[in-house]
Amino acid sequence: MSNKIIKPDASELSVPTREEAEAAVRTLLRWAGDDPTRDGLIETPKRVAKAFQDYFRGYNDDPEEILQKTFEETEGYDEMIVLRGIRFESHCEHHLAPIVGRAWVGYIPNGRVVGISKLARVVDVFAKRLQIQEKMTSQIANIIDDVLKPQGVAVVIKAEHHCMTTRGIHKPGTDMVTSRMLGVFRDNALTRQEFLSVIDD
The missing domain is CATH 1.10.286 (GTP Cyclohydrolase I; Chain A, domain 1)
Structure with a gap:
């Protein structure tokens, strides 16, 4: 058995x-x-x-539906699109403690683009669920890749976790950085470096 x-x-x-x-x-x-x-x-x-x-309102939202409306009249635009510093608040699934941070989301379109507010909404959908940062980073990148079918997707998240800053080890001012690179961002070192230089602040 x-x-x-x-x-x-x-x-x-x-x-x-x-x-x-x-x-x-x-x-x-x-x-x-x-x-x-x-x-x-x-x-x-x-x-x-x-x-x-x-x-936790993100459980009621469908990120795929948010990304469905796209625009194809781009005059052939096929360069990097990056939305920087999207602030979010989430909660750690281990302690229900806040996770507060920012997300940088980039993609290279493959014939169609999505309204930039939709990228921020996708970040919020996954943030407004019980999370670990690694999973949230992958979820955002994966859904954009699945729905938009771009040449590549890049997501970087920097966040402070209150489960280690206000309890436990008590290390305020410490943040965690995670990234997920797909398509040309994973395969092409120059493209990846361009993205990282754009988000560097």
Whole structure:
């Protein structure tokens, strides 16, 4: 008999009610050592549940759909397009601690381009989910590559992780850098270097 653990698909998981979510917050408040019925905390469960809807709204968005509308009237433009310093806020899937950073997203089109706001929205879709930075970097690059079919995609993320700056090892001011290079950005050292020089700030 196999010992392999089969995890259910996220779409098959039952979603708790708002009341259940608020009850869970009250439990955590008690576990932290406070009284959830005191005046200052009485509305906290409702506020936390509402905040979670904002923090994790990316689960309700489809990044592929965001990238579907493209433009082909580019007069043959086939050079690098880079959107720099896209600020994002995410949460670490290990501690639910904030991850705050910026993303640099570049691609070389192959006949069609996408509105630049769509690139920022794709970053937000994946940021507004429980994350690790390595996975988020790959997800952004992969979806752009899959949908736009460009000559190449490059993504760099620099972020501060509160799971190590405000707890644990307590090293504020430390950031983490991850990158994902696809197509010509992976295969051509000069193209990759051009991208890195564009994002250098």
